[in-house]
Amino acid sequence: xxxxxxxxxxxxxxxxxxxxxxxxxxxxxxxxxxxxxxxxxxxxxxxxxxxxxxxxxxxxxxxxxxxxxxxxxxxxxxxxxxxxxxxxxxxxxxxxxxxxxxxxxxxxxxxxxxxxxxxxxxxxxxxxxxxxxx
Amino acid sequence: xxxxxxxxxxxxxxxxxxxxxxxxxxxxxxxxxxxxxxxxxxxxxxxxxxxxxxxxxxxxxxxxxxxxxxxxxxxxxxxxxxxxxxxxxxxxxxxxxxxxxxxxxxxxxxxxxxxxxxxxxxxxxxxxxxxxxx
DNA sequence: TATGAGGCCTGTAGCAACTACAGGGTCAAG
DNA sequence: CTTGACCCTGTAGTTGCTACAGGCCTCATA
Numbered sequence: 001x002x003x004x005x006x007x008x009x010x011x012x013x014x015x016x017x018x019x020x021x022x023x024x025x026x027x028x029x030x031x032x033x034x035x036x037x038x039x040x041x042x043x044x045x046x047x048x049x050x051x052x053x054x055x056x057x058x059x060x061x062x063x064x065x066x067x068x069x070x071x072x073x074x075x076x077x078x079x080x081x082x083x084x085x086x087x088x089x090x091x092x093x094x095x096x097x098x099x100x101x102x103x104x105x106x107x108x109x110x111x112x113x114x115x116x117x118x119x120x121x122x123x124x125x126x127x128x129x130x131x132x133x134x
Numbered sequence: 135x136x137x138x139x140x141x142x143x144x145x146x147x148x149x150x151x152x153x154x155x156x157x158x159x160x161x162x163x164x165x166x167x168x169x170x171x172x173x174x175x176x177x178x179x180x181x182x183x184x185x186x187x188x189x190x191x192x193x194x195x196x197x198x199x200x201x202x203x204x205x206x207x208x209x210x211x212x213x214x215x216x217x218x219x220x221x222x223x224x225x226x227x228x229x230x231x232x233x234x235x236x237x238x239x240x241x242x243x244x245x246x247x248x249x250x251x252x253x254x255x256x257x258x259x260x261x262x263x264x265x266x267x268x
Numbered sequence: 269t270a271t272g273a274g275g276c277c278t279g280t281a282g283c284a285a286c287t288a289c290a291g292g293g294t295c296a297a298g
Numbered sequence: 299c300t301t302g303a304c305c306c307t308g309t310a311g312t313t314g315c316t317a318c319a320g321g322c323c324t325c326a327t328a
Contacts, residue, residue, distance in 0.1 A: 006304065016305085017287060025285095036294055038305055058237055062285070083245060090241045097234045100227055103192055107224045110192075111217060140275065150276085151316060159314095170323055172276060196314070 003041040011046060012053045019049065027052055027066060060089060137175040145180060146187045153183065161186055161200060194223060 009016050022028040028048060032040040048069070055065045067085055143150050156162040162182060166174040182203070189199045201219055 004305075015287075018285085020307095021286065036305080038294080056285090058241060059234075086241060086245050090238065090245065093234055093238050093241060097231060097238070100231045100234070104224065104227050104231070107192060107220060107227060111220045111224065138276080149316075152314085154278095155315060170276085172323080190314090 001042060003046060005039045005041070008041050008046060008049060012049050014049065014053055022049070022052060025062070027062065027069070058089070059093065060085075064089065135176060137180060139173045139175070142175050142180060142183060146183050148183065148187055156183070156186060159196070161196065161203070192223070193227065194219075198223065 003011070005016050005019055008014070008019055019028065023030060028045065031045060032042075034040050051069070052065055055068060056062075060068065064085055068082060137145070139150050139153055142148070142153055153162065157164060162179060165179060166176075168174050185203070186199055189202060190196075194202065198219055202216060
């Protein structure tokens with residue numbers, strides 16, 4: 001039941017320093033301490049940290065994670081708040097995917113414009129810099 | 135022909151501070167100065183800055199941009215180096231797109247699991263934190 | 269000629285979200 | 299009783315900028 005910070009880290013794939021950082025910025029509560037001043041975590045903290053890490057993996061900023069936690073901390077709150085944050089994030093993800101796809105096309109064009117010869121014959125540099133005129 | 139830092143910025147959609155920052159970290163050379171100590175740029179610098187910005191837009195890190203510039207600075211070098219960097223970057227972009235798509239699926243699942251009721255009935259929190267047992 | 273708005277200068281400090289020390293205390297095994 | 303792995307605090311570094319503060323310079327207009 002009692003967990004050290006290292007065990008928390010292993011369980012959630014989080015560096016120790018990151019956990020302390022989350023505590024410092026108030027995402028994680030200050031935990032109990034053992035007699036030797038070690039942090040002493042329970043399941044609740046583990047759950048909270050899992051939630052944070054999972055949200056981070058999904059690309060939520062720490063600020064959004066804080067908002068999500070805030071919403072979920074008020075027990076009686078309806079989950080429309082969470083839904084709103086997540087839906088908005090979905091839009092951002094879609095936009096990011098579209099951007100990356102456009103970028104991919106351009107990158108491919110850049111690579112294809114290189115025939116393996118020397119820079120003098122290669123168009124990559126010009127393809128990236130709209131300089132041309134001197 | 136002569137450009138102020140502000141004109142450079144406008145031409146490449148770059149903030150003045152960013153240009154000075156590129157100079158500080160050695161991506162841009164220290165330019166000539168006017169009698170009143172203003173930076174005095176020419177077409178070569180404009181081209182270089184364009185290249186940097188374009189590469190950044192394509193998601194290359196400043197370190198990779200530096201590598202690209204290094205390769206292109208050696209006139210006789212074949213462009214295989216550039217091609218290698220760009221191809222590797224393309225792989226990263228593809229990976230990122232795949233990740234985002236997986237994320238999108240998960241986000242969608244999270245959103246769908248919310249029926250607009252209260253948190254008590256909503257599965258979003260549990261969906262994100264693998265805690266369950268207490 | 270003066271004056272006001274805008275541009276430029278240097279230098280430092282701040283942002284996110286960590287990560288990496290330095291310099292120490294603690295604990296369990298052999 | 300010592301060794302090595304863990305933990306503690308606190309500070310400074312990372313990337314790629316961005317935002318001041320405090321001060322010149324320049325140009326158009328009154």
